Amino acid sequence: MKLELALAIALVLAVGSWTQEFFPKEAHALNWGKFSGFWYIIAIATDIQGFLPTKDKRKLGASVVKVHRMGQLRVVIAFSRSQRCQSWEVTLRKNKKKPVFRNTLKGVKAFHVLSTDYSYGLIYLRLGHAGISHKSLLLLNRQNVSSFLSLREFLDTSEILQLSKQAVILPKDASCAHTILP
Numbered sequence: 001m002k003l004e005l006a007l008a009i010a011l012v013l014a015v016g017s018w019t020q021e022f023f024p025k026e027a028h029a030l031n032w033g034k035f036s037g038f039w040y041i042i043a044i045a046t047d048i049q050g051f052l053p054t055k056d057k058r059k060l061g062a063s064v065v066k067v068h069r070m071g072q073l074r075v076v077i078a079f080s081r082s083q084r085c086q087s088w089e090v091t092l093r094k095n096k097k098k099p100v101f102r103n104t105l106k107g108v109k110a111f112h113v114l115s116t117d118y119s120y121g122l123i124y125l126r127l128g129h130a131g132i133s134h135k136s137l138l139l140l141n142r143q144n145v146s147s148f149l150s151l152r153e154f155l156d157t158s159e160i161l162q163l164s165k166q167a168v169i170l171p172k173d174a175s176c177a178h179t180i181l182p
């Protein structure tokens with residue numbers, strides 16, 4: 001009985017610190033000026049069916065993040081799909097209560113930077129409308145390669161988000177990514 005209680009308490013404590021650790025330095029603590037600019041998308045894990053093209057069509061993605069106005073971000077994403085390289089642009093607004101950027105009209109429910117040292121970034125993106133919600137995890141890097149540690153963090157986080165089966169490291173072909181070079 002005593003052992004069970006101790007285990008239960010340990011579990012509660014672990015989950016508590018896990019959630020804190022999981023959404024650590026969000027929008028307030030982040031230096032968005034430093035975070036802005038061009039990023040390669042090195043790896044992706046997404047539950048959007050059919051978003052990733054077949055293996056032979058996969059390429060590095062890219063994102064350009066710009067601080068637009070106070071509390072606004074302009075985000076461009078380029079990604080290789082089955083037919084061609086596609087890009088999307090959206091303006092996100094900071095939520096007043098939560099440290100999250102979003103544009104629910106455009107289907108972006110949340111853009112979280114889970115962790116970054118400004119040379120790499122781990123982004124949790126929630127897309128969808130109303131009751132539908134998709135989750136994606138993106139590993140960004142300023143360079144076309146990523147360190148072992150950041151890849152490790154990407155894989156661990158995709159496991160936490162139950163996306164590990166969908167985690168894909170993209171081939172180092174920058175032809176799509178460079179279409180949005182500033």
Ligand SMILES: *[C@@H]1O[C@H](CO)[C@@H](O)[C@H](O)[C@H]1NC(C)=O
Pocket residue numbers: 144172173174
């Ligand atoms: C990766 O970037 C380096 C330096 O920017 C470049 O020399 C190299 O060709 C790139 N590799 C690929 C596969 O694009």
